[in-house]
Amino acid sequence: MTNVAEEVTRLERGIRRWPLRRLAAAAGLALCGLWIAACGGKSSSSASGASSASSSTTSSSAAATPSNAIRIGILSDCAGDFGAWYNADIGGAQAYFIAHNGAKPNGPVPSNGITGGTIAGHPIKIVGYGCADDTAAKALSEVRRLVEADKAQIVIGPLSGDEGIAVANYSKTQPGLTFINGTSGAQDTTLKVRSPNFYRFNGDGAQWSAGVGDVAYRKLGWRHAVVIMDDYAFGWTSAAGFIADFCADGGTVTRIYPPLGTTDYSSYISQIPQKFDGLFSAVGGTGTLDFLKQYTQSRGAFKKNTLAGNIFLGDPAVLAAVHAADVGALVGQPTNEDTSSANAAAYISALKQAYPAPTTSLPKPGTLAGLASSVFTVNYYMAAWALDKALTAVHGDLSNGQAALHAALAKTTLPDAPYGPVTLDQNRQAIVDNYIADVTTTGGTPGIHTIYTVPGVTQAFGGTFTPTTPSPGRGQPVCQKRALPWQGKEQSISVH
């Protein structure tokens, strides 16, 4: 019993000592709070330039938001498989406003925001950045924050396939607002959902693969291909483009679908048959490198002309980090970074002008201009461009549920787009040029050598995909012979 009593006394003493520690902790908390409040205040004023009334007192250049401001929200991913490209997305859209609308960057990192700038005399106001993580759930909650809390009138985004489907569905509940896709590339977003106020000025995953299967069959002699694809809407759409092409010529495929976000691909690599003519990789984001590394570790380097891939295999950030595994691969993408066209040069100089300094907030090579041919940068840039063009055409008129802007956007074309002209079809989906390139090394640095172009690729793929055909999936489209407009007609490009 005495032991118990002693124990109790000791405990009580301990408890009495506590308030001191708590006081210290409370003081620490108060300090943290002050510091966060200070930073928060600073950030909100610098982020949004023309900021809300509460923080506008500290804002240097722009005071309260003018009533005629055009309120734009930019929705991207800051987490998940594509989180690394967060600032490439924001930078792409804002670089356009900086280069063509007189906006000024608030710092070397795009998410620092922009100040000033007008479209048709109306000040540009970036109300916020959506920070999703490639899931539909987060994209939905972030787009709702931008629209319902930050009162965005126009949303540029999202980034990823299933996010696009969710946001396009959401846009139907906000018929008086405008949604311009960032770079998400699922087919359903425009072909099935067909929201009247959702516009996509970039191709979908299948369009970005157009011609790759045909070239692999005819030029590389593939007859049986392994297709490894992320198990979600974009991975399926991207692979669907290759499969439609390759099977149209008579090829056969084995499909493997690891979940998006896989880091250990060994069990999927073991599913790859020992004998195949070629492998098409539709593994994206951080998965591309993991898959390539793990494949070469377990099976050895790819033999010449046996690897092909989608946009991710040719993305500058992946090329900058890639080792020899990628070299010699055939890549389908809507950008040809080795072009010497004036349109591309103007675009790249706009990026350099807007964000000249390298920053660690961007993936390698670390500058926005270095990521120019990344679909993340260029598609957000083109979204801003289309918005500027349409808004200018209607003199910034957002009245009447933005009816004038909606009509203008549907008719907007980008004939001078950096990597080939862009027009919209009746579902407000872009018709784009696609490119087929080799991954090369020039002086040790991997690069892109474009060899073919497929002009004017439509989402319908020559009637392969319609609103009533099954959505791309693990087993869709079925592998069968069909006629495609570009079969055997890819145009050779002689550059350099």
Added chain:
Amino acid sequence: MSATVTRGRAGLRTGMTWPVLIGWGVLVAVAVVLLLAPQIFSAYDLSQILTQALWLGIAAVSVTFLYRYGGMVSLAQVAIYGIAGFAMGNVVHTINSEGGLNLGWTPWAGVAFGIAVAVIVALLFGAIASRSYGIYFLMITLALSLLVFYFFGQVTKLSGFGGIRSISRPGFIGDPITDPKPLYYTALGASVLVYVLLRYVVRTPFGIALQGIRDDPPRMRSLGYNVPLHRTLAFALGAFVASIAGILSVWFNTQISPGSINLAQTIAVLIIAVIGGLSRLEGAWLGALAYALIDYYARQHTPTLGLWLNPGRFATIIGLVFLLIVLLSPDGLIGIGHRLRDLAGRRLGTPPTSDTAAAREEQALPETAGVSTASGPSSSGGQEP
């Protein structure tokens, strides 16, 4: 709320004291604010903060209930609400047939089916898990959580990565995006019902036996109680509560995908329960409100905190808040209320009542058992001299 109820009873014994009156005042004020919320707050706050806090609170209260009265730290609650949501999403009508089986059932049949499936799965799973305690119970429920996540991610017939979209809702809820009021009141009503149900259950012989099992399973077994059965039934009751949160979450989001029930969400619900305070059921809603507010303001303001902090670091902020709360008030936000009340009592010259001592005793449980330590509730009992 229950703090004031307990306190109120003490008040009847000892005469009305200031803290009691303040407690009642707070309760009435909270009730008025909750009822008039649609008039007070913007549509966005009502939907994304309050409604979200209410359904997250229901999910978290199932964690609190299992821990506080059953001594079980369950990481399976999110998986279970996911099962309810996916089960409902598959059988009801989805516009444009976007994912799932789309069997075209009515929304209410879907609700019943979703809850039933979740409870049945929980009964089966509880039968397996109920024989393990402490960290082992936690690990086995974590396994269920991941199993469910990967199941729905992989089985594209039932869900797939993109999940099920445009799930139809009962007519009176309408479209929660354009008019959040009906869903808010539904979530509020469900929260009150769940709270009353759980308060009732813990006072029944079943609830008392459950608490006995929490404190000393061997002794209860020797008294003739079927310990695994009690724990299984408690787990199923927790699943019933969680499945209500699942149904509400689907109506709230209009869709469900594996991304809604991933590991991050599993941990979020545990954090909500701990932030709010595991000593009292109402702490769950308090924690959920804090979580929803931090979520909103962190996303709103982190994008420009320089290079070292980007909006992807929301978890860092919630983690810091979690640390501070656990450090300052181990029994969560609800514990701060107790402290203030004690403080107010001392200031106003009210001697610490037996009730205060009782409250301390209640708080003592989570502190001694410890959520993060391996010493499960089984070891916290049976230590008398």
